[in-house]
Amino acid sequence: MTGRTTLINQHDATLHHGDIGKQGTTSNGEIAGAARNLLQNSPYGGSLRTASCSEHEGVLVLHGRVHTYHQKQRAQEAVRHIPGVHCIINSIEVDSRLH
Numbered sequence: 001m002t003g004r005t006t007l008i009n010q011h012d013a014t015l016h017h018g019d020i021g022k023q024g025t026t027s028n029g030e031i032a033g034a035a036r037n038l039l040q041n042s043p044y045g046g047s048l049r050t051a052s053c054s055e056h057e058g059v060l061v062l063h064g065r066v067h068t069y070h071q072k073q074r075a076q077e078a079v080r081h082i083p084g085v086h087c088i089i090n091s092i093e094v095d096s097r098l099h
Contacts, residue, residue, distance in 0.1 A: 031055045035062075035079040044074045051075050051092055058086035065095045 032055040039062075042048045048071045051064035060079060066072050072092045080088060 031058070031060060031082055031084050034082050035060055035085075038078045038082075039075060042074065042078055044071055044078075047071060048075050048078075053079070055085075058084055059089065060085045060087070061089045062092050065093045067094070067096060069094050 032053055035053045035055065039051045039053065040049050047064070047066040051062055051066065053063065054061050060082070062075055062079070064075075066075065072090060072094055075092055076088055076090045079085065
């Protein structure tokens with residue numbers, strides 16, 4: 001069985017649906033920890049590594065600031081396949097002044 005993840009980008013209020021593609025369950029604390037680990041170890045830039053997240057009942061919220069919109073999208077994609085995540089709210093702000 002394949003689950004569905006709802007992706008919400010708060011800045012443009014668009015909804016995207018994507019397949020999780022992985023089975024399994026993860027507890028609430030493990031979901032946030034897994035997401036933080038993926039973001040901190042991301043090869044896509046320093047500002048992405050400083051992004052944070054919170055999670056409640058399968059809803060994962062991404063916070064922070066990144067240099068480009070591409071990094072914002074990469075953060076969302078990095079955590080999308082974590083088992084137990086049903087909805088991602090991408091509240092990461094793009095600030096081109098960051099370096």
